[in-house]
Amino acid sequence: MIRVGALVGLMLVLPVVQASAAEVSVAVAANFTKPAEEIGAAFTAETGDSVTFSFGATGALYTQISQGAPFEVFLSADNKRPKLSVTEGFGVEGTVFTYAVGKVVLYAPGLDMTDGAAVLAANGFQHIAIADPKTAPYGAAAEEVIGKLGLAEALAPKVVTGENISQALQFVDSGNAELGFVALSQVIDKPASQVWRVPAEDYTPILQDAVLLKTGEGDPAAKAFVEFLKSDAAKVIIEKYGYEMGANG
DSSP, rough: OOOHHHHHHHHHHHHHHHHHOOEEEEEEEEHHHHHHHHHHHHHHHSSSSSEEEEEEEHHHHHHHHHOOOSSSSOOSSSSSSHHHHHHOOOOOOOOEEEEEOOOEEEEESSOTTHHHHHHHHTOOSSSSSEEEEOOOOHHHHHHHHHHHOOHHHHHGGEEESSSHHHHHHHHHHSSSSSSSEEEEGGGSSSOOOGEEEEOGGGGGEEEEEEEEEEGGGOOOHHHHHHHTTTHHHHHHHHTTTBBOOOTTO
């Protein structure tokens, strides 16, 4: 009887061991840092599985993915690299979708940004920060806005370039640049007078796509996180930070 009891006890313990929480590794474009952290916390609360985020410029993250970095999910700041990941064999076909549509703003804590275009045209500042347009879609959008305003040549000597959108914001917050192009999500809580929301027609829409990577194809937790990103709970968080939802997000 003692042996039977011990066996029953072991059987009761085994499922607990087998159901231990999983950990999902996610590469995330830097502009989506705050909402990603909230979504990760909500996902963990619902499933018990944890999420480890690696934030950076989209281009830099994709380079890491192409070199074998063990990310299971990729949240890009564009709609090109997730599709490219499938073409190049890193992403799972049929899993690409737009999880958010980003918005570019011009942020200056020490200036009146009611009319950001006029502030740029006046050129009364020493430095303006943008993310690297070669690797960061928000940097490319900033370059596009400056060009559309006809100020590319005038502002070129004053541009300071961050590795990603987070560093561009750091340049402004530290005072190394008086103003900078950043993502609305990063300054959503700042006074309206400090943030100029760039007209949508002044830059190509920033469709931010996600993809399940081959590394996570066999991981139920990674698949669950991708599905959670499409949920109403995630949608509330995404929209809270100023993003719009994609047509298939």
